[in-house]
Amino acid sequence: MTFLFPGWLVLAGTAALAVVALHLLNRQRVRERPFPTARFVPGASVRAVSRTLQPTDVALLFLRVATVLLIGLALARPVGTPPRRTATIVLADRSPATDSAAVDRAVARMPSPPDTVIAMKGLSAGIISAHQAAVHLSAGADSVALIVVSAVPAGLWDAATASIRASWPGRITVVPVTVAPIRFPVVMTDAPADGIVRAALARLGRRGAGETVHLRWPPPGQPSDTATGVYAAGAAMIGRVPRWPVSAESGRAIAWFVDGSPAVVERPLAQGCERIAGFRPDAGDGLLRAAGLRVMERLTAPCGPGWTPDLYDAADSVRVALLAGSGGAASVRALGPDRTRPIMLLPLLLAMLLLGGERTLRRRTP
Amino acid sequence: MHRSRVRGAAPEFSEYRAFRQGDDPRRLDWKLLGRTDRVFLRLADDRAIVGTVLVVDGSASMDFPAGRQSKWHVASRFAIALAQVAHQSGDPVGLIIAGDDGPLVPPRTRRGVVSEIASALDRTMPRGRSTLSTCLTRTELPSRVVLLSDFLDDDPDVLRAATAHQARGGEVLALEVIARGELEPSTSPFTAVDPEDAAIARPFAPAAAADYRGRFAEWRSATARRWRAAGARWIEIVTDEPVARAARRVVAPGMAP
Numbered sequence: 279m280t281f282l283f284p285g286w287l288v289l290a291g292t293a294a295l296a297v298v299a300l301h302l303l304n305r306q307r308v309r310e311r312p313f314p315t316a317r318f319v320p321g322a323s324v325r326a327v328s329r330t331l332q333p334t335d336v337a338l339l340f341l342r343v344a345t346v347l348l349i350g351l352a353l354a355r356p357v358g359t360p361p362r363r364t365a366t367i368v369l370a371d372r373s374p375a376t377d378s379a380a381v382d383r384a385v386a387r388m389p390s391p392p393d394t395v396i397a398m399k400g401l402s403a404g405i406i407s408a409h410q411a412a413v414h415l416s417a418g419a420d421s422v423a424l425i426v427v428s429a430v431p432a433g434l435w436d437a438a439t440a441s442i443r444a445s446w447p448g449r450i451t452v453v454p455v456t457v458a459p460i461r462f463p464v465v466m467t468d469a470p471a472d473g474i475v476r477a478a479l480a481r482l483g484r485r486g487a488g489e490t491v492h493l494r495w496p497p498p499g500q501p502s503d504t505a506t507g508v509y510a511a512g513a514a515m516i517g518r519v520p521r522w523p524v525s526a527e528s529g530r531a532i533a534w535f536v537d538g539s540p541a542v543v544e545r546p547l548a549q550g551c552e553r554i555a556g557f558r559p560d561a562g563d564g565l566l567r568a569a570g571l572r573v574m575e576r577l578t579a580p581c582g583p584g585w586t587p588d589l590y591d592a593a594d595s596v597r598v599a600l601l602a603g604s605g606g607a608a609s610v611r612a613l614g615p616d617r618t619r620p621i622m623l624l625p626l627l628l629a630m631l632l633l634g635g636e637r638t639l640r641r642r643t644p
Numbered sequence: 645m646h647r648s649r650v651r652g653a654a655p656e657f658s659e660y661r662a663f664r665q666g667d668d669p670r671r672l673d674w675k676l677l678g679r680t681d682r683v684f685l686r687l688a689d690d691r692a693i694v695g696t697v698l699v700v701d702g703s704a705s706m707d708f709p710a711g712r713q714s715k716w717h718v719a720s721r722f723a724i725a726l727a728q729v730a731h732q733s734g735d736p737v738g739l740i741i742a743g744d745d746g747p748l749v750p751p752r753t754r755r756g757v758v759s760e761i762a763s764a765l766d767r768t769m770p771r772g773r774s775t776l777s778t779c780l781t782r783t784e785l786p787s788r789v790v791l792l793s794d795f796l797d798d799d800p801d802v803l804r805a806a807t808a809h810q811a812r813g814g815e816v817l818a819l820e821v822i823a824r825g826e827l828e829p830s831t832s833p834f835t836a837v838d839p840e841d842a843a844i845a846r847p848f849a850p851a852a853a854a855d856y857r858g859r860f861a862e863w864r865s866a867t868a869r870r871w872r873a874a875g876a877r878w879i880e881i882v883t884d885e886p887v888a889r890a891a892r893r894v895v896a897p898g899m900a901p
Contacts (some may be wrong), residue, residue, distance in 0.1 A: 310845070314705035314796050314834035315826045318859040319846035 282355035282577035290350020339635035352625035366392040371428030380455035421607040448608030490550035496522040513572030524556030551581035702743025703774035704839040717872025723737030781804030818874040
């Protein structure tokens with residue numbers, strides 16, 4: 279327990295000592311009382327009249343001292359201090375770039391179970407969530423340790439991450455896990471029979487489970503015309519490719535023909551998404567070259583907007599060091615407003631009760 | 645109207661007495677003389693009006709204990725009760741408060757005299773020393789004097805004045821008012837201070853309680869003996885005794901309380 283105004287405790291202690299001294303002095307002085315028949319009282323010495331200690335004397339002294347001390351305690355405004363304990367908050371990276379299973383294993387291997395595990399897909403949102411969680415943990419601990427279990431890929435950072443990181447008043451422990459290769463199945467429909475697309479996917483290392491991308495190539499048939507190239511994800515695959523019409527209203531364009539018309543549109547499904555391609559790759563090896571692989575990477579990337587290949591870039595030491603920071607666990611007081619409330623009412627009520635008891639006892643004491 | 649203490653020639657026969665030289669011959673019982681050849685006087689109790697004055701001690705010692713059970717309050721209530729009895733008997737009744745500038749109500753029979761007495765007693769706060777002896781040496785005192793006091797001043801002049809009043813044919817009724825707290829003081833130690841003489845301050849210890857009670861009782865007995873020996877009626881009234889019961893002891897001593 280700490281006190282907002284500890285000086286009152288010193289004053290209360292001094293006052294209690296004064297009460298004790300006055301009580302003892304008062305005991306030695308016997309009360310004078312008018313008594314008409316005083317002359318019949320035997321002329322005893324004063325020493326004979328020194329008062330013997332009575333139970334009510336001790337009780338009165340206790341009540342008086344306790345009342346004074348309780349009033350001092352109330353005025354000192356005691357506040358409960360949280361126990362000396364470090365709460366733990368874990369930010370578990372659930373972004374596609376981090377191996378989710380590896381994150382789970384890392385959390386399970388922690389020496390003690392964390393107080394809170396927050397799933398995050400971005401560091402900015404994750405650190406803000408950690409701030410909010412820390413406020414609720416402040417009553418049970420005096421410091422909070424923040425642990426980020428992540429591959430810390432570039433995709434976790436945004437323009438505000440650096441300043442939001444600076445708002446956390448302590449070190450952030452980074453538990454690195456591997457960047458997961460893109461683990462989602464690509465279901466293709468009407469893929470070219472020559473296997474060029476599968477070869478490209480193999481080059482990109484697509485395998486495993488995850489979000490399903492349904493990539494629908496145009497059915498074999500007469501194209502409407504040809505286009506001179508397709509670009510997506512900052513790369514352009516130049517070459518004549520047969521073109522089928524793709525309506526812009528049927529989805530969100532993620533690849534375009536060089537003339538600006540949509541080449542591939544994406545439509546969300548209940549699980550995963552469907553991509554409707556308006557072209558078929560030519561028979562050459564254009565798809566296997568760098569630009570072609572880049573386009574293919576985009577066509578088979580996770581569903582949703584905002585994807586860029588560099589989102590999956592593994593963490594570098596500079597980024598990790600910036601995230602980790604320095605110092606120890608964050609102090610609860612530095613994290614937010616003090617939620618502790620001073621305990622004042624109870625000591626005051628007790629003091630009033632004792633005061634009433636002292637008055638009653640004094641009246642009964644002859 | 646009361647039976648007079650003087651036997652006179654009222655029509656109601658009381659007793660015979662032998663004729664002595666100097667008696668009024670008109671009081672001879674001639675019929676008895678004719679029957680017995682002996683000369684006797686026929687006597688009867690005279691009816692007399694007995695004036696009464698209530699002398700209430702207004703000294704500081706009467707203001708004990710504090711509150712409505714003090715000796716002063718009890719004495720006041722008693723005085724009012726006795727005044728009512730005397731007034732209803734047709735006797736003049738008055739009041740003297742023996743204290744510093746104590747008010748005086750001359751004895752009279754008019755209708756408002758009891759209220760006057762009550763009002764005078766209400767207005768008075770007991771203080772100072774007792775002036776009983778001064779009050780009793782007034783020459784205009786009526787026949788009956790009722791003293792209500794604790795008699796703690798122990799002034800021999802009071803007894804002398806009472807004795808002199810009785811010698812003049814008067815009647816003295818001494819009512820000693822005692823507080824229960826004086827008979828049974830507190831068991832806690834305290835310093836007892838005489839309210840009329842601050843120089844008397846004695847520490848009171850529980851161990852000395854028995855000794856104190858013995859001394860006080862001895863003084864009361866001695867005081868009662870002296871007053872009775874002087875011919876006065878001496879009655880003790882304790883403050884916790886109901887006023888009506890105590891008054892019956894005073895007014896009708898032969899009756900059961």
